[in-house]
Amino acid sequence: xxxxxxxxxxxxxxxxxxxxxxxxxxxxxxxxxxxxxxxxxxxxxxxxxxxxxxxxxxxxxxxxxxxxxxxxxxxxxxxxxxxxxxxxxxxxxxxxxxxxxxxxxxxxxxxxxxxxxxxxxxxxxxxxxxxxxxxxxxxxxxxxxxxxxxxxxxxxxxxxxxxxxxxxxxxxxxxxxxxxxxxxxxxxxxxxxxxxxxxxxxxxxxxxxxxxxxxxxxxxxxxxxxxxxxxxxxxxxxxxxxxxxxxxxxxxxxxxxxxxxxxxxxxxxxxxxxxxxxxxxxxx
DNA sequence: TTGACAAAGATCATAGCGCC
DNA sequence: GGCGCTATGATCTTTGTCAA
Numbered sequence: 001x002x003x004x005x006x007x008x009x010x011x012x013x014x015x016x017x018x019x020x021x022x023x024x025x026x027x028x029x030x031x032x033x034x035x036x037x038x039x040x041x042x043x044x045x046x047x048x049x050x051x052x053x054x055x056x057x058x059x060x061x062x063x064x065x066x067x068x069x070x071x072x073x074x075x076x077x078x079x080x081x082x083x084x085x086x087x088x089x090x091x092x093x094x095x096x097x098x099x100x101x102x103x104x105x106x107x108x109x110x111x112x113x114x115x116x117x118x119x120x121x122x123x124x125x126x127x128x129x130x131x132x133x134x135x136x137x138x139x140x141x142x143x144x145x146x147x148x149x150x151x152x153x154x155x156x157x158x159x160x161x162x163x164x165x166x167x168x169x170x171x172x173x174x175x176x177x178x179x180x181x182x183x184x185x186x187x188x189x190x191x192x193x194x195x196x197x198x199x200x201x202x203x204x205x206x207x208x209x210x211x212x213x214x215x216x217x218x219x220x221x222x223x224x225x226x227x228x229x230x231x232x233x234x235x236x237x238x239x240x241x242x243x244x245x246x247x248x249x250x251x252x253x254x255x256x257x258x259x260x261x262x263x264x265x266x267x268x269x270x271x272x273x274x275x276x277x278x279x280x281x282x283x284x
Numbered sequence: 285t286t287g288a289c290a291a292a293g294a295t296c297a298t299a300g301c302g303c304c
Numbered sequence: 305g306g307c308g309c310t311a312t313g314a315t316c317t318t319t320g321t322c323a324a
Contacts, residue, residue, distance in 0.1 A: 009295085091295070094310065099293095101311095 008081060011063045012088020017198065018229040019058045021093060022257045026082035029070055032056040033078075036071070051268065059085075093236075096198050100240045107193045108133055108241070128243030129154040137190070138241050140165035141176040163258025169241065170234055186230055186263075194240075195225070195233045227267035235260040 012025075031052065035045075045053065060067045063085075070078050105119055119126055119134070129135040129151065139145040139154070140161050145168075153159040161167075168174045170191060172184035235256050 013295090088295095090309080094312085095294075097310085098312065 008063065008084035009088035012085035013092035015059060015062060015085060016089035016092045017232055018226055019062065020055045020228060021232045021235065022260055023055065025086045025089065026079065028052060028056060029078060029082050033070060096236050097239065100194060100197065100236055103197060104194065104237065104240045107190050108137065124243055126243070127241055130243055134241045137169040137174065138167045138238070141168055163255035164262040167238060169237065186234065190237055191233055194237045195230070198233060199229070227264060231260050231263035231267065234263055
């Protein structure tokens with residue numbers, strides 16, 4: 001076709017955004033093939049392995065002929081396939097990180113007002129807990145940002161926020177109800193805006209139909225939201241609000257990987273199925 | 285109806301950084 | 305000093321618009 005890059009790169013981009021953003025694709029393929037060859041029974045798998053297997057299934061579903069290609073191909077070909085997918089995945093993540101970095105400021109600025117002190121589109125050092133607005137949004141739900149010593153501890157790093165402590169921005173209207181943690185969960189405005197930004201088109205956030213070309217959702221025939229796509233967006237937003245300039249999965253300050261996984265875990269938990277179903281009905 | 289044009293996005297290439 | 309990753313400017317592609 002007209003595209004010069006390998007279709008696998010393209011699929012890798014979508015894989016990152018909607019299936020799994022934080023995995024080692026080569027390892028995933030290798031492990032999954034081993035399981036397929038040994039015909040491991042489903043009961044013998046650990047929870048993690050079962051999760052991994054689901055990811056693998058979705059990947060096969062996404063990429064035409066992938067199963068045949070990796071099952072019959074050589075070791076070298078497998079490595080090449082994994083590499084192209086990985087390239088697409090990291091590329092997509094980088095691109096999203098970049099564009100959200102500037103645009104997110106428009107969504108966190110109250111209408112008709114400006115931020116005080118101002119934040120800059122191309123600079124992150126002043127964000128995170130150093131700024132009133134981003135600090136309030138990132139503040140873990142178990143703390144109260146309006147307390148001065150809470151702010152102080154978060155700023156100094158005395159209180160380290162790990163990825164499993166959820167920030168306020170993932171709740172609708174930034175209201176967390178300790179009695180009912182599901183109330184408003186993952187329905188925040190910023191999330192919705194960021195989601196549109198990435199999947200529909202950046203311009204679809206404030207105007208209905210202005211885009212002059214098809215966005216990511218259409219490019220990939222995406223018709224529904226999925227747990228991984230929302231978790232991905234939440235992770236991107238969390239990073240965009242933070243003061244760190246480098247996205248790293250393992251970095252202990254941002255702890256993005258744990259955050260992402262903790263969201264996925266909740267959304268995958270059979271015990272929460274009802275709530276999750278309601279949530280995605282809302283999203284669609 | 286058509287097709288040139290330019291805007292809007294997607295993707296690519298690479299410099300720079302931290303780590304071993 | 306090499307290696308792997310990320311950020312970001314540069315480049316390529318697609319699509320809606322508008323005038324003929």
